[in-house]
Amino acid sequence: MRKGLIIKSISGDYKVITENNEEFICKPRGLFRYKEKTPKVGDYVDFDDKTKTILKIHPRRNELDRPIIANLDKVFLTFSVKEPDLNLNLLDRLLAIIEYNDIGIVIVFTKLDLLEDKIEFEEIKTYYNKLGYTVYTSGFGLPYEEIKAEVNDNICCFAGQSGVGKSTLLNFFDHTLNLKTAEISEALGRGKHTTRHTELLKVGTGWVADTPGFGNVDFPFDDLLTLSHTFIEFFENSSACKFRLCLHLDEPNCGIKKLVEEGEILKSRYLNYRLFAEELKELQRKKY
Numbered sequence: 001m002r003k004g005l006i007i008k009s010i011s012g013d014y015k016v017i018t019e020n021n022e023e024f025i026c027k028p029r030g031l032f033r034y035k036e037k038t039p040k041v042g043d044y045v046d047f048d049d050k051t052k053t054i055l056k057i058h059p060r061r062n063e064l065d066r067p068i069i070a071n072l073d074k075v076f077l078t079f080s081v082k083e084p085d086l087n088l089n090l091l092d093r094l095l096a097i098i099e100y101n102d103i104g105i106v107i108v109f110t111k112l113d114l115l116e117d118k119i120e121f122e123e124i125k126t127y128y129n130k131l132g133y134t135v136y137t138s139g140f141g142l143p144y145e146e147i148k149a150e151v152n153d154n155i156c157c158f159a160g161q162s163g164v165g166k167s168t169l170l171n172f173f174d175h176t177l178n179l180k181t182a183e184i185s186e187a188l189g190r191g192k193h194t195t196r197h198t199e200l201l202k203v204g205t206g207w208v209a210d211t212p213g214f215g216n217v218d219f220p221f222d223d224l225l226t227l228s229h230t231f232i233e234f235f236e237n238s239s240a241c242k243f244r245l246c247l248h249l250d251e252p253n254c255g256i257k258k259l260v261e262e263g264e265i266l267k268s269r270y271l272n273y274r275l276f277a278e279e280l281k282e283l284q285r286k287k288y
């Protein structure tokens, strides 16, 4: 029996790499299907190198369904400022989901070279940075050195909409990766994503996954208090609210709403929060 890390899933088979860099294509044992357990990229597994069978999946520290990956240390939330336009709704949604999963977060804004008026963007960037998230900006992958160094000793993934430049940036990390990239009009026109598979790639002393882009992700929870706690600045300032379990929606004397009015909390972030709260309420209505 050997131990390894799943670095790629290939239509039902899995590429497993061992500590001394031997690679094996393995099948999951039949019992997994019965137990509805599916190996994921990022899983540490025990496998038989003779029969090429995955015998056991080690307990996961965390896992995401979009992108499908396990045991992440860090997610690079990748957002272009143009083409496609900066999607703060998706950013706030992903921040909430990754916070909930307790995974490290790095925000990367791409395509700065396409932005003429940077004033509004600077405000947004400063805001997210002040929340405590590491924020990088790049234009055509540059400068990439600091972003690349974030991968060392970690299992990471690049996540974000199709066409924001995830594969482009990874190619800057290491030209030999040779990942396929495509014109956004081309990508959207075909209605397909350029990157189709999630695969962990060795970069420096860490692993990083290029993943297919996505437009929307469901919340892994449906209660409003959890949502309010994943908005870290709401959580940190909630002692300013009259009610201890204030959801910052229609309660009187809400400290968060006051901070929004005073311009201390980004308005778009609060409006997205309200939209997400409505979405969760709708989910609950359907469920019960």
Ligand SMILES: Nc1nc2c(ncn2[C@@H]2O[C@H](COP(=O)(O)OP(=O)(O)OP(=O)(O)O)[C@@H](O)[C@H]2O)c(=O)[nH]1
Residues within 6 Å of the ligand: 110, 111, 112, 113, 114, 138, 139, 140, 141, 160, 161, 162, 163, 164, 165, 166, 167, 168, 169, 180, 181, 182, 183, 184, 187, 192, 193, 194, 195, 196, 211, 212, 213, 214
């Ligand atoms: N102007 C500009 N174009 C960029 C930048 N980064 C990427 N692009 C272009 O954007 C297009 C899409 O880039 P990709 O790297 O394929 O995007 P992706 O996020 O990997 O997309 P999917 O694989 O479909 O999820 C390509 O034509 C890139 O050349 C940038 O910083 N500035």
Ligand SMILES: [Mg+2]
Residues within 6 Å of the ligand: 166, 167, 168, 180, 181, 194, 195, 210, 211, 212, 213
């Ligand atoms: Mg790609």
Ligand SMILES: [Zn+2]
Residues within 6 Å of the ligand: 238, 241, 242, 246, 247, 248, 249, 251, 253, 254, 255, 256, 257
């Ligand atoms: Zn409140």
